[in-house]
Amino acid sequence: MRLDIAIIGSGFSALSAACYLAKDGHDVTIFEKNKTIGGRARQLKKEGFTFDIGPTWYWMPDVFERFFADFGKQPSDYYLLEKLNPAYSVYFGKDDFITIEDTLEKICKTFEKEEPGSSQKLKKFIANAQHNYDVAIKDLVYRPGVSPFELMTPVTIKKLDQFFSTIKKDVRKEFKNDRLAKILEFPVLFLGAKPDNTPSFYSFMNYADFGIGTFHPKKGMYEVILAMEKLAKSLGVNIKTETSVDKILITDGKATGIVSKGDTYTCDIVLSGADYHHSETLLDKKYRQYSEAYWEKKVFAPSSLLFYVAFDKKLKNVNHHTLFFDVDFEVHAKEIYDTPKWPENPLFYASFPSLTDKSVAPVGQEAGIFLIPLAPGLEDTEELRTLYFDKIIQRFENLTSQNVKNNIIFKESFCVKDFIEDYNSYKGNAYGMANTLMQTAFLRPKLKSKKVNNLYFTGQLTVPGPGVPPSLISGKLVAELIKKHHTLKAHESAI
Incomplete structure (x- = not known):
């Protein structure tokens, strides 16, 4: 049965869902409030420089390959991908850093040099991580979060302790060297929670x-968008930009339009890829599944x-x-999650894509992206932005032994107020809801509304969770759920 489907938003999850739904033969229209598509993954172009406004890390290439393969395509049909070497470096003090290269063998040598005996532990740790990857990314994350039994497989039952x-x-049980431990704890920050609140x-x-x-x-990264x-568009999806959605229409308990x-x-169907909390404010209160108290209690990235x-x-x-880990991570983490406030001495991250890619900056110049993680919902003023830029640039100059402040042509900033204004983001969060134990899989907000028929959700506040690869998967999951429900309805009608 051919359905008219309205999708709110055009981020990774919304575009993913749109592709799958159009492939299934439906008429799909995307409604995007901003001038350009991409949701958080938009782009800033100015004076010959190009910056990714949102995600800058391309991890889990197999998830992207799996997405495009579902349409008989591959990433190389659209964009060129380069493996970075080194992958990244981590500063712990002035001229004191550890560089992570592009193979496990090289990384083991780096670990061994830092802590004798650690390379064997690392190989064992990564072997277990690989097994978890095979279980999670190739199977579990492609389940819709409908039932707790989705997590109960012969493999996961054996891994229950994890x-x-x-x-x-x-x-910390295996690696006594604090610097190496921090490097191993760093990747879970992409999941939006502290390492001591993230399941093994x-x-x-x-x-x-x-x-x-x-x-x-x-x-x-905008090339992926x-x-x-x-x-x-090749599948027939219609995309409307500068078209914000003000209300989701409900008739007899069913979503019938926007x-x-x-x-x-x-x-026939409304699917929101916008912020989940905001999406529910487009409904009359009686149709909302989750109260303000519910959202307030959740751990946000x-x-x-x-x-x-x-x-x-x-x-x-x-x-x-x-990465700049020259200050106490524990203190900064508490200032994000436990006692939310502007951090006294923040960790920060910097990306210089022009070191790899000549297309993003004029010859002889550099494009830099600096990020300080913050608690959502904080006060956001130009004075605070200036204060913190000065803080990190001064540290950057000291740690990397170079003067750069007088070499700045221009700088633009983006913070809590912008996340709220541009993306209707709950409290201005950047990554959605954290993947803690009590916010995993079936414990996350649902893909399908429990109160309104034909109303669905996708994106980083529902399953599987934060990040670009999970968002691609979220779009597929909701499309499959729509297909399942409406194939069943068509079958019942025929009977």
């Missing part, structure tokens, strides 16, 4: 890091203060991805 221990506990099973992120590696799409747009700028669009900086010279002593 759902009740934590990444931090496992890492999520060590599959370490395999994504050390076992598979870090990649860069030429011209930036453009690839998905091209695919979607209202945008006073215009009504009728449809951090927000971010981001700077997009153009330098008039090439920088030294940095890699494409560079």
Whole structure:
């Protein structure tokens, strides 16, 4: 049965769902509030520089390959992918850093040099992480979060202890060197929670890091969005930009359309890839599944203060991805999760894509992206943004032994207020809801509304969770759920 489907938003999950639904023969229209598509994965272009506004890490290439393969395509049909070497470096002090290269063998040598005997432990740790990756990324995350029994397989039952221990506990048990432990704890930050609140099973992120590696799409992560747009349009998807949705229409307990700028669009199904909390505010209160108290109690991934900086010279002593762990991570983590406030001494991350990709900055110049993780919901002022830019640039200059502040052509910033204004993000969160034990799989907000028929959700606040690969998967899961429910309905009608 051919259905008219309205999709709110055009991020990774919405575009993914649109492609699958169009492939199934439905009429799909995307409604995007901003001028350009991509959701959080938009792009800033200015004075010859190109910056990814959102995600900058390309991990789990197999998930992207699996997505495009579902349509008889491959990533290389749309964009060029380069494996980074080194993958990234981590600063712990002035001129004091550890570089993570592009193979496990090289990384083992780095670990051994830092802590004799650690390479064998690392191989064992990554072997377990790889097994978890095979279980999770090739199977479990492709389940819709409908029932707790989805997690109960012969393999996961054997690994039950890994759902009740934590990444931090496992890492610190094996690695006594604090610097190496921090590097192993770092990948789970992509899941939006502290290592001591993330189940051991999520060590599959370490395999994504050390076992598979870090990649860069030429011209930036936005190339993936453009690839998905091209695919979607080839399948017949209609995309409307600058078309914000003001209300989801309900008739007799069923979603029947949306209202945008006073215009009504009728449809058979509404699917929101926008922020889940915001999506429910488009409904009358009686149709909302989750109360304000529900959202307030949830553990949200951090927000971010981001700077997009153009330098008039090439920088030294940095890699494409560079992490700055020269301050106490525990203190900063508490200032995000436990007692939310602006951090006294924040960790920060920097990306310099122009070191790899000549297309993103003029010759002899550098594009830099700086990110400070923050608690969502904080006060956000220009004065605070300036204060924190000065803080991290001063540290950056000291740690990397170079002067850069007088070489800045321009800088743009993005923070809590922008996440709220541009993406209707709950409290200005950047990554959605954290993947803690009590917010995993069936314990996350549902893909299908429990109160309204024909209303569905996708994205980082539902299953599987935060991150680009999970968002691609989320789009597939909701499309499959729609197909299942409406094939069943058509069958019942025929009977």
